[in-house]
Amino acid sequence: MKNYHAEIFEAIEEIGDVPAGVTLNGDTRFEEDLAFDSGSFIELFLIIEESVPGFTLGAARLAPEDFTTVNLLGQFIARRMAELTESA
Amino acid sequence: MNSFSGRSLASFLLDTAVSHPLLPALEYGSEKLSFGALASRAAGVSETLRTQGLTLGDRVFLVAGNSIEYCVAFWACQLAGGVLVPVHPDTQADKLAWMIDDAAPVLILTDARSASHVRSAAALAQHRPLVNEIRTDLAAPLPNKLLASGEDLAAIIYTSGSTSTPKGVMLSHKNMVAAATSVSTYLQYDPSDRIYCAVPFSFDYGLHQITMTARVGATLIIARDFSQPIMNLNAIAISKATVVPLVPSMAALLLPFKGRFDLGAVRVITNTAAALAPRLIDDLGAFFPEARIFSMYGLTECHRCTYLEPDQLAIRKMSVGKAIPFTSMWVIDEAGKRHDRGATGELVIRGETVMQGYWKNPEATAARLKKDSETGEIVLHTGDQVRLDDEGYAYFIGRQDDILKIRGIKVAPVSVEHKLSFHPDIAQVAVLASPCSIAGARLTAFVEPKRASCLTAEAVLKWCQTRFEIHERPSDCVVMTALPKNQNGKIDRLVLAKTKLGEPA
Numbered sequence: 141m142k143n144y145h146a147e148i149f150e151a152i153e154e155i156g157d158v159p160a161g162v163t164l165n166g167d168t169r170f171e172e173d174l175a176f177d178s179g180s181f182i183e184l185f186l187i188i189e190e191s192v193p194g195f196t197l198g199a200a201r202l203a204p205e206d207f208t209t210v211n212l213l214g215q216f217i218a219r220r221m222a223e224l225t226e227s228a
Numbered sequence: 229m230n231s232f233s234g235r236s237l238a239s240f241l242l243d244t245a246v247s248h249p250l251l252p253a254l255e256y257g258s259e260k261l262s263f264g265a266l267a268s269r270a271a272g273v274s275e276t277l278r279t280q281g282l283t284l285g286d287r288v289f290l291v292a293g294n295s296i297e298y299c300v301a302f303w304a305c306q307l308a309g310g311v312l313v314p315v316h317p318d319t320q321a322d323k324l325a326w327m328i329d330d331a332a333p334v335l336i337l338t339d340a341r342s343a344s345h346v347r348s349a350a351a352l353a354q355h356r357p358l359v360n361e362i363r364t365d366l367a368a369p370l371p372n373k374l375l376a377s378g379e380d381l382a383a384i385i386y387t388s389g390s391t392s393t394p395k396g397v398m399l400s401h402k403n404m405v406a407a408a409t410s411v412s413t414y415l416q417y418d419p420s421d422r423i424y425c426a427v428p429f430s431f432d433y434g435l436h437q438i439t440m441t442a443r444v445g446a447t448l449i450i451a452r453d454f455s456q457p458i459m460n461l462n463a464i465a466i467s468k469a470t471v472v473p474l475v476p477s478m479a480a481l482l483l484p485f486k487g488r489f490d491l492g493a494v495r496v497i498t499n500t501a502a503a504l505a506p507r508l509i510d511d512l513g514a515f516f517p518e519a520r521i522f523s524m525y526g527l528t529e530c531h532r533c534t535y536l537e538p539d540q541l542a543i544r545k546m547s548v549g550k551a552i553p554f555t556s557m558w559v560i561d562e563a564g565k566r567h568d569r570g571a572t573g574e575l576v577i578r579g580e581t582v583m584q585g586y587w588k589n590p591e592a593t594a595a596r597l598k599k600d601s602e603t604g605e606i607v608l609h610t611g612d613q614v615r616l617d618d619e620g621y622a623y624f625i626g627r628q629d630d631i632l633k634i635r636g637i638k639v640a641p642v643s644v645e646h647k648l649s650f651h652p653d654i655a656q657v658a659v660l661a662s663p664c665s666i667a668g669a670r671l672t673a674f675v676e677p678k679r680a681s682c683l684t685a686e687a688v689l690k691w692c693q694t695r696f697e698i699h700e701r702p703s704d705c706v707v708m709t710a711l712p713k714n715q716n717g718k719i720d721r722l723v724l725a726k727t728k729l730g731e732p733a
Contacts, residue, residue, distance in 0.1 A: 156709070171455075178457050178481055179710045183679065185458055186484055197488055202462040 142221075144192065144214040151187040155180055166211035181207065192217060194224055232405040232554075232580050236374040237382045238306040240408065240442040241267050245370060248445050251419060255467065256296045256450040263445065266300065272366030273304035280335060280358065284309035284375050287333035287384065289357070291315045291324070291346050294429050294450050297362040299438050301337045302429070309375030310335075312383045313396070316430040316715040317342040323394070325352035327386055331396060331587060333357045378402035384587050385432055385528050396587030397528045404439060406580035407531035410552045412440040414535055415496055415522065417471070419445040422493075424469035426451035426460050426478065431716040432528050433473060433500055446471075454717065457481040465489035472516070475501040475717040479512055480655055484679065486515050493518075500524040500532070501718050503624060503642075505649030506545045523548055525624055529596060530581040530608050533557060534622050546646065547621040555579030557622070559614055566602075569620040574628060576600075577608040613640065632661050632669040634699040641671060644700050648673055651691055653681035656711050658719045659702060673702040674724050676711045683707055 149164045152174065158164060162173050170176040176184070189195055195217060206216040241263070244251065249264025261269075282288065288310040292298050305312045313331050315324060317338070328336070328350060336359045338346040343361055350359050376382065382401040386394040417423070417440055425448060427434035441448040449467050451460055461482055464472055470493055474482075479499065497512060497519045504512070504523055512521055521541060525548035526532035534557065536549030551557040558566050559573035567573065578600065585593035600607045613625040625631070626640035633639070641659040648657045656676040664670040673692075677683035685705035692701045712723040 177710070178455050181456050181458060182481060182484055186679065197458060197462075197485070202459055204456060204459055207456060207459075 141215075141218045143211070144188075144217045145210060147188055147191045147217075148184075148210050148213055150191060151184050154187055155183045164210070166209065166214070168210045169208060170210075170213075171208070188217065192221070195221060196224070198223075232378060232402045232409065234378045235401060235405045236306070236376045236378065236380075237401045237404050237408075237439060238303060238374050238376070240405075240439055241270065241303050241306075242370055242374070244442055244445045248419070251445050252447045253441070254296050254299055254448050254450060256452075259296055261296055263442070266303065267370055268367045269300045269364050270303035270307055271368040271370050273300055273363060274307035274371075275368045276363070276366060277304060277308040277310065277335065280360075282308050282310050282334055285311060285381060286335075287311045287313050287331045289313045289315055289328070289331070289333045289336040290338075290430075291317050291319070291336060291342055292339040292362065293317050293341060293452050294425065294434070295339065295452065296450065297339055297364050298429050299448070299450070300364050301362045302435075302438055303442075305337075306376070306382060307371060307374070309380070311381045314383065314385060314430040314435055316428055317345070318715055319349075321345065321349035321352060324349035327394065327396075328353035328357065329355050330394075331384060335360065337362050376401055378405065381584065383435075385435075387528055395589055395592055398584040398587050399531075400584050402580050403531075403583060404436075406554060408436055408439040408443050410554050410581065411436065411532055411535075412444055413553050415440075415471070415498065417441070417444045417446050421446035421470045422449055422468060423447065423471040423473070424449045424451065424460075424464050424467060425473060426454040427473050427475065427717070428453070428715060432531055433475075433716075436531065437473060454478050454481070458485065461485055461489050461491075464494065465491055468493040470494060471496040471498070472519075473498045473500075475499065476504055476508060477656065477711075477713050477717045477719065479504065479508055483508075483511050483515060486511075491516050491518075496520055496522065498522045498524060500526055501716060503546070503548065503646070505646065507649060509541065509545060525549075525622070527610060527612070529583045529610070530555070530577050530579070532581070533575065533577055533610065536621075540621070544617070544621055546623055547617070548624050549622060550620060551577070551579075552581075555581055559616055560609075567616060569616050570618045572613065572615040572625065575610045575612045575614040575622070577610060578603075578605060582606065582608045630661075634664075634669050634671070635667050637697075637699045639669075639671075639699055644671060644673070644696070644702065647696060647700065648675065648688070648692070648702075651675075651688065653678050653683040654688070655679075656719065658711060658721060658724055660721060660724055664703075667699075670703040671701070672704040672706065674706045674708060674711060674727075676708055 245263045245267030253263040253266045254261040384396040425437040520538035524535040534549045561573040615623040626642045644659045655678045661669045688705040712720040714720040
């Protein structure tokens, strides 16, 4: 299953400077490591929707824990893409 | 005019718990609680508070995030006759310690997430209350009699104190019963409503969602906060919320997701804390297609002053409306003359929503609470400048203290903000004044551009040149990715002022 890390890293870098001392990897935490706020999360999703063809957020139950680390977000995107492909 | 003088706030909960015990009261994620269970748990915690020595009129701090536990603790305090002091859990330790010394609570209730911070803050205070985490595993039969009556204090809410020392607004049971009754009446809350609240309960706008839902038997869907707007939006859709209280900064964050979620169940959107920019009103209307939008205005000292009937929104978009039910309002002009229409002056509010004064601060109380020369009643002089049109609809101009003279002409920074909000690339804006030896004062516009815009300060200033009167034109403009917000979602002007002065925020 694709992990979507590349798209997520690109989006993070587009939103703003990565804090000194933080290396982007699967375990990077959005709030604690990158100091993401409400506006940053919105930017993140809008950028990813543009960079991942076919990906949209839907009315599925979104769980906050899916948006805590790069790994978990990547897994969420992969699950959502599978749902979208299935329903297409 | 109605009288709410005899009623204790907790009667809202007990009446609904007795008449409709199985109605759903609270939802928080997958947790649910009926009115019967909520009242029983609150009674259990209330008994504990009483055994810990709480007596009528004792202050109880509640320092916690939005949760079911918060609501249980709120009602427990009311049942025990305590005076609730709601404090946002992110309040800085030194400010919290100052409040502890000012209000001298017997007890601080907190949650697991905030307990360590609260204990550290409490250690800085001279006064030493008990600090306990809220328990919800207790239950007790509902009391037959309530300890507090309408004239007793129900809460002290500290104003944010962004420009001065916080002041504790004393609200009696009568005040809170009147406010909750008035607002839930004009918003037509009923038992079928599902109110989605991400506004902090430490803010009276959020706190009164607890009282109003109990009054009418509606369900309160609790969101811990608004840190992930996509989650909030998703939850609004999935929970089939019918009412969503917002502040302008929340509304602005939701708009990029227009059309992504099914928001057809939402029948009412409310806004307060600051005026909605005209364009934001249109955008919100399109975003929540089935909803009526209520523009409202108020201050903690009386909870809410005015609201605009949604059908008036198209006719007078910038108005904040008329006095809320069971209250009346007028303005007093510079000559000291009273007007109920066609005039500009300081807004005065009369009604049972008007606070009892500021805690241990008689000077500040005397500046706001004065005897009405016609009726002898105590009325609230708000300190806000308001224009009333010929039909008596109110238009907020600004805090009296904020109005300044530039080149000899009166200017309210908030009116410049309204004009700037029409700029197509500006998402949010705040205008601050600083002294100027030549013009008297100069304005700085802090703007948050819309996503993907390449807005520059020079472009903003140039745009103003062709559209604004010379005295309204900002001298400087600072473009920021995001304007700083305080705990209630309002733009944090103190941080902006420090930014302007080059101090660390």
